[in-house]
Amino acid sequence: MTVTDARARLAEVVDAARVGHAPVYLTRRGRRVAAVIDAEDLDRLVAAAEDLADIEAATAAREEMDAGEPLIPWEQVKADLGLA
Template sequence: MSEMTLTSARTHLAEAVDAARMQHDPVWLTKHGRRLAAVIDAGDLDRLLQAAEDLEDLRAVQAAREERAASAVPIPWDEVKADLGLL
């Protein structure tokens, strides 16, 4: 991963974008040595966001399975419909 100061990014933003896009490696924007933001290829960001969503879905499924396993008594269908306001 490369780094670029914010001051440098003001004049060389196109280079930072090209580097991130072509090398698929984020360019960190820094100020006083601290990372503040990153320039990242749009396709890479889409894949990261999709992976994060998939991971969250897997966690939700696992939690639902654990909740179901902890509750050995099934909930009657009429009670489910009533809870959802479907009656």
């Protein structure tokens, strides 16, 4: 749907995204430029992305440990973060 059409029918666009749980893509000059999605769907996507980032960071940390990288003592981590 073009941005111009979406502007004229905003309530319909929001309802379509909310009820259908599928993004409504907005286009300008034939290219997708934005999407309207249900807020709860967005929350789930953000949480999933954060979980994936945590998993990737944990995997990288394990690989560093397996490679013999020196460990940082917990007391040092707390001090560096201003928690001690």
